[in-house]
Amino acid sequence: xxxxxxxxxxxNVTPGQAGNFFWATVYVMVVFGGVSVVVMAxxxxxxxxxxxxxxxxxxxxxxxxxxxxxxxxxxKLATKEDIIPAEADKLVxxxxxxxxxxxxxxVYIVVPFGPTHAITDxxxxxxxxxxxxxxxxxGIVMAGWASxxxxxLMGGLRSSAQMISYEVAMGLAVISAILMTSxxxxxxxxxxxIGIVQAQQQAHVWYAFKFFPLGLIALIIFSIAMVAxxxxxxxxxxxxxxxLTAGFHTEYSGLRWSLFxxxxxxxxxxxxxxxxxxxxxxxxRPFPNWLSGSFFDLxxxxxxxxxxxxxxxxxxxxxxxxxxxxxxxxxxxxxAGFGAVLGLIGLILLITPVRTRVQDIYWFLAxxxxxLYLYIWYRATFPRYRFDQLMAVGWKVLLPASLVVxxxxxxxxxxI
Amino acid sequence: xxxxxxxxxxxxxxxxxxxxxxxxxLIINMGPQHPATHGVLRVILKLDGEKVLxxxxxxxxxxxxxxxxxENRTYAMFNxxxxxxxxxxxxxxGLGYCETVEKLLNVEAPPRARYIRxxxxxxxxxxxxxxxxxxxxxxxxxxxxxxxxxxxxxxxLKIFEKYCGAxxxxxxxxxxxxxxxxxxxxxxxxxxxxxxxxxxxxxxxxLLSTNRIWVERTVxxxxxxxxxxxxxxxxxxxxxxxxxxxxxxxxxxxxxxEQFDFDIPTCENGDTFDRYMVRMKEMRQSLRIIRxxxxxxxxxxxxxxxxxxxxxxxxxxxHSIEAPKGELGYFIVSDGSTQPYRVRVRPPSFVNLQALDxxxxxxxVADVIAVIGTIDIVLGEVDR
Numbered sequence: 001x002x003x004x005x006x007x008x009x010x011x012n013v014t015p016g017q018a019g020n021f022f023w024a025t026v027y028v029m030v031v032f033g034g035v036s037v038v039v040m041a042x043x044x045x046x047x048x049x050x051x052x053x054x055x056x057x058x059x060x061x062x063x064x065x066x067x068x069x070x071x072x073x074x075x076k077l078a079t080k081e082d083i084i085p086a087e088a089d090k091l092v093x094x095x096x097x098x099x100x101x102x103x104x105x106x107v108y109i110v111v112p113f114g115p116t117h118a119i120t121d122x123x124x125x126x127x128x129x130x131x132x133x134x135x136x137x138x139g140i141v142m143a144g145w146a147s148x149x150x151x152x153l154m155g156g157l158r159s160s161a162q163m164i165s166y167e168v169a170m171g172l173a174v175i176s177a178i179l180m181t182s183x184x185x186x187x188x189x190x191x192x193x194i195g196i197v198q199a200q201q202q203a204h205v206w207y208a209f210k211f212f213p214l215g216l217i218a219l220i221i222f223s224i225a226m227v228a229x230x231x232x233x234x235x236x237x238x239x240x241x242x243x244l245t246a247g248f249h250t251e252y253s254g255l256r257w258s259l260f261x262x263x264x265x266x267x268x269x270x271x272x273x274x275x276x277x278x279x280x281x282x283x284x285r286p287f288p289n290w291l292s293g294s295f296f297d298l299x300x301x302x303x304x305x306x307x308x309x310x311x312x313x314x315x316x317x318x319x320x321x322x323x324x325x326x327x328x329x330x331x332x333x334x335x336a337g338f339g340a341v342l343g344l345i346g347l348i349l350l351i352t353p354v355r356t357r358v359q360d361i362y363w364f365l366a367x368x369x370x371x372l373y374l375y376i377w378y379r380a381t382f383p384r385y386r387f388d389q390l391m392a393v394g395w396k397v398l399l400p401a402s403l404v405v406x407x408x409x410x411x412x413x414x415x416i
Numbered sequence: 417x418x419x420x421x422x423x424x425x426x427x428x429x430x431x432x433x434x435x436x437x438x439x440x441x442l443i444i445n446m447g448p449q450h451p452a453t454h455g456v457l458r459v460i461l462k463l464d465g466e467k468v469l470x471x472x473x474x475x476x477x478x479x480x481x482x483x484x485x486x487e488n489r490t491y492a493m494f495n496x497x498x499x500x501x502x503x504x505x506x507x508x509x510g511l512g513y514c515e516t517v518e519k520l521l522n523v524e525a526p527p528r529a530r531y532i533r534x535x536x537x538x539x540x541x542x543x544x545x546x547x548x549x550x551x552x553x554x555x556x557x558x559x560x561x562x563x564x565x566x567x568x569x570x571x572x573l574k575i576f577e578k579y580c581g582a583x584x585x586x587x588x589x590x591x592x593x594x595x596x597x598x599x600x601x602x603x604x605x606x607x608x609x610x611x612x613x614x615x616x617x618x619x620x621x622x623l624l625s626t627n628r629i630w631v632e633r634t635v636x637x638x639x640x641x642x643x644x645x646x647x648x649x650x651x652x653x654x655x656x657x658x659x660x661x662x663x664x665x666x667x668x669x670x671x672x673x674e675q676f677d678f679d680i681p682t683c684e685n686g687d688t689f690d691r692y693m694v695r696m697k698e699m700r701q702s703l704r705i706i707r708x709x710x711x712x713x714x715x716x717x718x719x720x721x722x723x724x725x726x727x728x729x730x731x732x733x734x735h736s737i738e739a740p741k742g743e744l745g746y747f748i749v750s751d752g753s754t755q756p757y758r759v760r761v762r763p764p765s766f767v768n769l770q771a772l773d774x775x776x777x778x779x780x781v782a783d784v785i786a787v788i789g790t791i792d793i794v795l796g797e798v799d800r
Contacts, residue, residue, distance in 0.1 A: 055563050056563060154444075380559065383558040383629045384629070385632070386782045
């Protein structure tokens with residue numbers, strides 16, 4: 001038994017490939033737990049960042065600077081009355097949020113956080129991701145239909161049309177990146193998520209900068225399509241608050257509603273990680289060619305620790321700015337404690353064996369975080385597209401553009 | 417185009433189309449509880465998919481019988497009630513009412529009172545337009561301008577609060593002039609505001625006017641011609657955006673507006689974007705008027721000689737002013753007693769709302785929201 005567990009540690013493949021059930025289970029739990037925590041953190045961060053875009057403070061009451069707000073929300077949602085409308089199709093109504101949740105969590109199976117840090121490495125990884133993530137449209141249509149109400153129905157219809165039409169442009173953009181993986185001596189490409197990053201490592205270039213500007217255009221097309229794919233502003237028509245009150249989840253409440261939100265945020269992370277894997281070098285650190293050598297390797301490996309130490313410093317700065325009133329004593333202690341935990345993590349990350357193992361995950365997550373921040377930024381900046389305009393952008397702009405990029409990539413690849 | 421003044425009910429469903437699939441038209445009910453109907457407006461939409469075939473407005477959810485109340489109140493007692501009609505432009509409502517009663521009494525407010533009235537009314541126009549801009553942008557999906565406009569509207573409300581103690585339902589004016597002399601530093605506050613707000617208006621325009629999505633969402637949406645506007649009695653920025661240069665401040669000057677130099681901004685196309693541009697330009701013109709008024713504010717009394725008990729001679733009078741949303745008229749019939757025999761209000765929102773159906777027929781659901789926002793209705797005024 002113990003041998004079974006320890007035997008994996010010497011291998012250098014993912015637990016899924018090694019066929020090791022124990023470590024695969026551990027990885028599944030770590031990844032899914034991590035995704036749930038990131039979703040909660042993202043929820044807090046979105047409200048906070050959006051508030052600061054809009055000259056507000058955002059959550060401030062629950063915990064220092066509202067840090068415990070997601071937990072308070074979770075408790076509120078879990079204890080809320082769970083209403084199923086009398087006229088609703090009960091079974092479909094019940095299944096719809098689960099489908100969305102499963103679809104957006106399952107894709108994390110193949111997300112490569114590092115060369116061995118993935119649950120498994122499918123040889124059709126990217127295809128699996130696109131396929132499973134587009135299953136969530138089924139959940140949205142089912143939710144809209146099962147509610148037996150006009151607004152959710154329209155939200156569901158909008159959503160299905162939108163997700164299907166943007167998937168075409170998204171898929172073509174992805175193919176142009178996959179074509180680039182075949183530009184090696186063997187001439188055989190790969191669909192494996194880890195393989196794609198390794199191909200970028202061997203080519204010494206992130207695909208966003210390959211055949212400049214073709215890769216970059218493909219990345220931009222993908223990053224527009226992925227916003228539409230996850231139903232976020234400015235493409236948030238299925239849940240357009242000012243038009244359809246809440247779109248397909250109008251009739252949902254309590255825990256079921258929170259499953260939709262969990263699924264939506266998890267899907268945002270999933271599509272962001274596709275973009276990072278395909279174009280931004282996945283777990284590879286920035287400037288591998290320009291700033292190479294052991295000195296820069298050391299500097300870049302210190303980044304995770306420094307990030308956590310900086311966050312800890314930020315917390316301690318917040319402690320000094322807290323009002324000196326007995327009422328705020330508990331919050332001040334809490335913030336200091338949070339800072340201490342972050343600082344401790346930072347210090348642990350300074351230790352050499354931890355440092356070298358964690359930096360892959362760090363760079364991957366840092367790149368994903370940039371995309372997640374962009375989502376918030378879009379939401380604060382853009383008005384919402386109208387339905388016909390959304391379709392026009394998808395079919396008349398993104399689709400031809402991605403076709404052109406695909407063909408140009410193929411031609412350039414053959415010629416060079 | 418059918419004659420817009422004839423009433424067509426759109427709410428009979430057509431025959432189901434069996435040719436391809438079993439499709440049918442859909443009637444959905446927007447409001448009275450809906451995030452984007454600006455209060456309690458209920459719009460019944462007949463839809464073919466996302467396309468709007470017709471609309472019908474159901475109003476009256478905020479009816480408080482303001483006109484009937486007037487018949488049981490003295491002229492002075494009714495004055496605060498008018499603030500509750502268009503509650504985002506309460507000062508304009510009060511100005512209209514006071515001027516109408518003054519016309520009935522045949523008195524005129526002294527020059528200083530008229531200048532202060534102009535300053536406060538134009539500040540209120542700015543506040544009303546700012547609130548409109550924020551909510552309109554929110555309806556179209558841009559959340560952020562709402563908070564910016566509320567931040568700047570706050571400065572106006574602070575001036576109101578300092579002047580008369582109230583922020584929203586101000587009751588700032590009295591029949592015959594003003595109750596209160598301006599507070600110390602009033603002119604300084606207004607001048608500070610005049611310096612503070614132009615860059616903010618530029619900021620709003622920067623956020624929206626050149627935003628591609630904003631332009632696509634507003635250009636060509638909710639088009640209405642000037643002739644149709646006139647036929648329906650539509651006034652205010654909606655009329656001016658359709659190319660009709662009609663502003664009561666210029667056409668029939670009241671409260672000393674003839675002394676100020678300002679332009680009437682107009683646009684040609686009569687779509688949502690033009691209405692947005694007209695209001696943005698109007699905000700700048702209001703600033704011009706306020707600057708002239710605050711620079712030339714005369715000294716003197718603030719109250720004309722008005723008897724303690726207001727008992728106008730028997731007769732009737734109609735007087736209208738240019739409220740932020742359009743022509744606000746009061747028709748008062750006096751029977752010689754201390755209470756009006758009848759008060760009839762001509763609210764701009766109510767009349768402008770009639771144009772909704774004409775503007776959205778054939779458009780999409782999202783356009784209905786944009787058009788409700790662009791007409792700039794306040795349900796307190798529609799229902800009274």
